Amino acid sequence: MMKMIGNKNRNGITFVEVMIAFLILGLLFLPVFFFLTGAVRDTEKFYTETVAISRAKFIMDTMMFQIPWWAIKDGNPCGFTSYNMVTKVTVAAVGSLLKKAVPKMFDEGCKTANPEEFKGDGLYTCRKGFKYRARVKVVDLDYDSTSANPVMFSIPIPGSPNKHEFQINQLVSKRDDKFNLIKKIIVQLKWSNIKGKDPEQDPLAKSLFLVAFKSDLEG
Amino acid sequence: MNRNGIAIVVVLFFAFSIAIILFFMLQSNTNLAFQNKQTLYQMQAYYLAHSGMQHAKLQLRLLPKETYEFFSKKGTGNPYADIDSSNYPPTAMGVFSNKNSGYDLFKADKCPDDKFPYGGKYFVDTLELLGSHDSMKMVQDGYKIVIKAQIDGGRGKIFSEELAEEMIVSRYTGGIK
Numbered sequence: 001m002m003k004m005i006g007n008k009n010r011n012g013i014t015f016v017e018v019m020i021a022f023l024i025l026g027l028l029f030l031p032v033f034f035f036l037t038g039a040v041r042d043t044e045k046f047y048t049e050t051v052a053i054s055r056a057k058f059i060m061d062t063m064m065f066q067i068p069w070w071a072i073k074d075g076n077p078c079g080f081t082s083y084n085m086v087t088k089v090t091v092a093a094v095g096s097l098l099k100k101a102v103p104k105m106f107d108e109g110c111k112t113a114n115p116e117e118f119k120g121d122g123l124y125t126c127r128k129g130f131k132y133r134a135r136v137k138v139v140d141l142d143y144d145s146t147s148a149n150p151v152m153f154s155i156p157i158p159g160s161p162n163k164h165e166f167q168i169n170q171l172v173s174k175r176d177d178k179f180n181l182i183k184k185i186i187v188q189l190k191w192s193n194i195k196g197k198d199p200e201q202d203p204l205a206k207s208l209f210l211v212a213f214k215s216d217l218e219g
Numbered sequence: 220m221n222r223n224g225i226a227i228v229v230v231l232f233f234a235f236s237i238a239i240i241l242f243f244m245l246q247s248n249t250n251l252a253f254q255n256k257q258t259l260y261q262m263q264a265y266y267l268a269h270s271g272m273q274h275a276k277l278q279l280r281l282l283p284k285e286t287y288e289f290f291s292k293k294g295t296g297n298p299y300a301d302i303d304s305s306n307y308p309p310t311a312m313g314v315f316s317n318k319n320s321g322y323d324l325f326k327a328d329k330c331p332d333d334k335f336p337y338g339g340k341y342f343v344d345t346l347e348l349l350g351s352h353d354s355m356k357m358v359q360d361g362y363k364i365v366i367k368a369q370i371d372g373g374r375g376k377i378f379s380e381e382l383a384e385e386m387i388v389s390r391y392t393g394g395i396k
Contacts, residue, residue, distance in 0.1 A: 032240070152307065157289075158294035182310075213304070215277035
């Protein structure tokens with residue numbers, strides 16, 4: 001027995017070698033574990049970003065292609081109304097469109113005391129519990145507010161250095177106290193990557209924007 | 220059998236495998252972030268292109284006779300070249316700027332009426348007269364409009380969108396089909 005213990009030519013691995021092997025394995029796997037934890041967090045980050053993009057698209061699509069030009073009122077947040085200021089009539093079909101579409105666009109907080117009017121502002125909570133604030137600002141590019149640098153409508157006259165050139169007030173009558181043909185629409189989606197947190201309370205909240213110009217093609 | 224050095228081979232193989240796994244995981248995450256950004260920029264360009272199309276249609280509605288006369292008097296080039304959002308301060312979004320990053324509709328002082336959250340532009344690339352129906356009761360002209368829009372994503376990245384539409388316009392009322 002003593003002979004065997006004293007034998008220096010032993011095979012196999014010692015306890016210290018096993019511990020060193022574990023240490024090396026641990027060091028190798030440490031970044032993998034960190035990465036996996038980070039990947040889960042990133043997946044949620046990409047999810048919230050995707051939801052925000054699709055909501056912003058839904059809002060802008062509805063405003064650009066569904067809601068009539070006159071039903072969108074300027075402001076931050078903008079307003080939606082079924083009362084047509086041009087014809088001085090409440091349009092029932094637009095009223096029912098707004099009642100269905102606007103709460104879907106903005107969710108909580110878009111209703112006003114007047115059931116025929118809504119505002120472009122709201123708080124939406126997704127199925128996973130993340131919160132998104134949506135707000136739309138609309139600016140009327142009307143004649144009075146842009147008269148220093150107005151949008152012009154011009155066409156060259158062949159064979160002449162002159163142009164047919166018109167300003168907004170020469171092309172349209174005053175409606176809602178404005179000569180107006182184009183509205184600037186800015187949609188902002190703001191969200192927090194912390195579940196259940198209102199993005200307005202989160203200094204690290206993310207935002208995305210969409211900008212478009214809606215022309216009056218109905219008048 | 221001489222097994223000296225096998226441990227090094229095993230460890231290297233192991234480390235290499237882990238490095239490969241890490242690389243692909245990192246790449247897939249980077250791809251997702253990149254795709255989201257691309258989608259957003261492309262969408263921004265898409266809405267600017269539609270803005271340009273609406274602007275051109277508006278002018279066609281308002282000035283159908285003048286537009287027709289441009290072509291009937293053998294005008295060449297693009298009669299709607301002035302429809303370029305960067306020509307007019309109310310629609311000029313400018314180029315990418317770090318100053319835009321503070322834009323916030325939820326803070327009244329961070330969203331002045333004359334500012335935009337990002338840079339970009341739209342313009343009428345071409346306007347063609349496809350044909351006219353002069354002998355009909357309703358005098359109508361067919362046009363093809365091509366709009367181009369660009370978003371400035373910063374660092375020299377430009378995202379473009381092109382939109383083409385054909386339409387029939389009543390020459391004297393401006394009604395569009």
